[in-house]
Amino acid sequence: MEKVSISAGKLKGISRLVDREGKFRMLAIDQRGSLQKMLADATGKDKSSIGYADMTMAKRLVTSVLSSYFSATLMDPEFGVPESLKYLSKNSALLLATEKSGTESAGYKGREKKTHLLEGWSVEKIKKVGADAVKLLLYYRPDSTLEIKEYQENIVKSLGQECKKYDLPFVLEPVGYAFKDDEPSTDSSEYAKKKPEIVIGIAREFSKKEYGVDILKLEFPVNLKFVKEFHKGYFDKKEREEVYSIKDAEDACREITKTSTVPWVILSAGVDIEEFVYNVKIASNNGASGFLAGRAVWKDFTAYYPNEDDMRAWLLTSGVENYMKIYEASKRATPYFEHKQFRSFASIMLEKAGEDWYKEY
Amino acid sequence: MEKVSISAGKLKGISRLVDREGKFRMLAIDQRGSLQKMLADATGKDKSSIGYADMTMAKRLVTSVLSSYFSATLMDPEFGVPESLKYLSKNSALLLATEKSGTESAGYKGREKKTHLLEGWSVEKIKKVGADAVKLLLYYRPDSTLEIKEYQENIVKSLGQECKKYDLPFVLEPVGYAFKDDEPSTDSSEYAKKKPEIVIGIAREFSKKEYGVDILKLEFPVNLKFVKEFHKGYFDKKEREEVYSIKDAEDACREITKTSTVPWVILSAGVDIEEFVYNVKIASNNGASGFLAGRAVWKDFTAYYPNEDDMRAWLLTSGVENYMKIYEASKRATPYFEHKQFRSFASIMLEKAGEDWYKEY
Numbered sequence: 001m002e003k004v005s006i007s008a009g010k011l012k013g014i015s016r017l018v019d020r021e022g023k024f025r026m027l028a029i030d031q032r033g034s035l036q037k038m039l040a041d042a043t044g045k046d047k048s049s050i051g052y053a054d055m056t057m058a059k060r061l062v063t064s065v066l067s068s069y070f071s072a073t074l075m076d077p078e079f080g081v082p083e084s085l086k087y088l089s090k091n092s093a094l095l096l097a098t099e100k101s102g103t104e105s106a107g108y109k110g111r112e113k114k115t116h117l118l119e120g121w122s123v124e125k126i127k128k129v130g131a132d133a134v135k136l137l138l139y140y141r142p143d144s145t146l147e148i149k150e151y152q153e154n155i156v157k158s159l160g161q162e163c164k165k166y167d168l169p170f171v172l173e174p175v176g177y178a179f180k181d182d183e184p185s186t187d188s189s190e191y192a193k194k195k196p197e198i199v200i201g202i203a204r205e206f207s208k209k210e211y212g213v214d215i216l217k218l219e220f221p222v223n224l225k226f227v228k229e230f231h232k233g234y235f236d237k238k239e240r241e242e243v244y245s246i247k248d249a250e251d252a253c254r255e256i257t258k259t260s261t262v263p264w265v266i267l268s269a270g271v272d273i274e275e276f277v278y279n280v281k282i283a284s285n286n287g288a289s290g291f292l293a294g295r296a297v298w299k300d301f302t303a304y305y306p307n308e309d310d311m312r313a314w315l316l317t318s319g320v321e322n323y324m325k326i327y328e329a330s331k332r333a334t335p336y337f338e339h340k341q342f343r344s345f346a347s348i349m350l351e352k353a354g355e356d357w358y359k360e361y
Numbered sequence: 362m363e364k365v366s367i368s369a370g371k372l373k374g375i376s377r378l379v380d381r382e383g384k385f386r387m388l389a390i391d392q393r394g395s396l397q398k399m400l401a402d403a404t405g406k407d408k409s410s411i412g413y414a415d416m417t418m419a420k421r422l423v424t425s426v427l428s429s430y431f432s433a434t435l436m437d438p439e440f441g442v443p444e445s446l447k448y449l450s451k452n453s454a455l456l457l458a459t460e461k462s463g464t465e466s467a468g469y470k471g472r473e474k475k476t477h478l479l480e481g482w483s484v485e486k487i488k489k490v491g492a493d494a495v496k497l498l499l500y501y502r503p504d505s506t507l508e509i510k511e512y513q514e515n516i517v518k519s520l521g522q523e524c525k526k527y528d529l530p531f532v533l534e535p536v537g538y539a540f541k542d543d544e545p546s547t548d549s550s551e552y553a554k555k556k557p558e559i560v561i562g563i564a565r566e567f568s569k570k571e572y573g574v575d576i577l578k579l580e581f582p583v584n585l586k587f588v589k590e591f592h593k594g595y596f597d598k599k600e601r602e603e604v605y606s607i608k609d610a611e612d613a614c615r616e617i618t619k620t621s622t623v624p625w626v627i628l629s630a631g632v633d634i635e636e637f638v639y640n641v642k643i644a645s646n647n648g649a650s651g652f653l654a655g656r657a658v659w660k661d662f663t664a665y666y667p668n669e670d671d672m673r674a675w676l677l678t679s680g681v682e683n684y685m686k687i688y689e690a691s692k693r694a695t696p697y698f699e700h701k702q703f704r705s706f707a708s709i710m711l712e713k714a715g716e717d718w719y720k721e722y
Binding site (some may be wrong): 009011013015018019052077078082083085088090091094119128130131132166168305345353355356358359361 | 369370372376377379380381413432439443444446447449451452454455475479480481482486488489490491492493527528529577585604704709710711714715716717718719720721
């Protein structure tokens, strides 16, 4: 059998990120700005009233209750690690975010976005903590202005090199956004029509070897709220234009699977759990290797803020229930080792195998 | 409550090494010289007839069948990692050995031992692989000649510093040996009488902060074959002098617990499973935090070499049974977080906690 080689650190990391089925069933609790806003909304206060202790408490609760269910947990270094690290379940791998929360407005009419890495933080430090993977959230449009495109691509390239140096898996999360004159918002039929092309274009771009990406964390390639079966307000009681069918969603997922040279997982982007279950199911049935789910899993617990007991109670019941739903929905996800990159578990071998590998490593 | 601070990497590593009970229930399959000898003995051939592929096959079998039972697995970089890494259970942490197999004869009448680190291998590389801890086997006598004592101690100190730099837990395994004129062998009543003092002296020495040790992997402090209850050949049909009682064994374990400033675990040193179960039980009931068990768990599978199917069948049945026995025997082991170093789970906090920890880390 033909062998596929991989470095020791990348293999160790990827093996940790998946569950016993070889599928990525991962939890994201690295939200910063969006979590702050949710906690503020729960009390009707201003965002600035939510302080450091509120943020760390919320993250600690999610990690301590939910991490044992998920094959891996994504944290941020600012509000996550200090209080949550000791509550991370032994069986949940650790991913750490590299980007600064928020983006810089730039480019076309100041509507494009530049990503910045968090200052004072690095892949070297992520490795030092003992994390299993590095994650970068990147706002990106394949059709943005050249300046912004290159700027964003260069961040990915340099982070890819760092991940190679420290032999850590690199999880890239490139997310599209609306910025053109004919795109009122991402929740518009104009943007919905472009979404499959944007997400597939993203998968194509960051599949290139020069970026050094190991796992792509992608948006669902259509907006289900504009799908024939759901456009009449099925998810949020708001009627929208009919832009596509379920079959278009399936086709787009299959196109990503065909295009991506690395395993891909689906992100939740703040949609409600019901919609996310459809996302996970359609993606998993069409080649995705699992999910990295954030707000869809836990967001409703913020409604109980600042009552810690009630927040915990919600996570222990509805939070766990949400995990169960997306676990079920991802039953047909492709194990990482069956992805075309690896072909099969039996094919995988260390890059520097043999008697002297450790001298050359 | 008073807090106890620990660095992020050490906390992450230690949390991974233990099981859900907070106890170290670890497997060692980093044997090199001794495994080669066992495989040779099984076929009646010379040690040199056992090649690289034989060694890697044996290690791969143990890792793939048994690692899922143990909270962590100790491998060597030479014969272990290249073939076994992908078979390591996701839920078993990874420890990697640093020493070269065997020792250099030196010191008093050439009977003392000098340890050498494996050339071309380093703590930096152990970190790069993504391992959770570093292990060093060190032959050591608190009462050896000054030259050898200092030489051995310096190795520990420099490795301790490397582990601090790369923020990895350091598991030190200091093992006594016979070298004085009045010590025919470790299996003599003369050595048996000294053993408690040697092991307790070792615990005292390497508890000093300057070594940077996080976990001590220790020999059982008496030789049970010389205990009143067992000396008439209970374990191996060979009668020996009565040197001590079970109570002496318990007292010696309690003395280690009192002396050691870090959690300690018991090693198996090639004794049979029956004797090891007593070791684990007495140690666990008197302050040990678990075990790092090697040959006692798997050694009899070598009798089936080179028949891979039979070797695997033995591991799947008797190997698993041996795990169950020592799991039971370690029921009263002290969780790492209840060790006096940490006091309680609630006391543990990151060394650099607070909003800016990641900048200073």
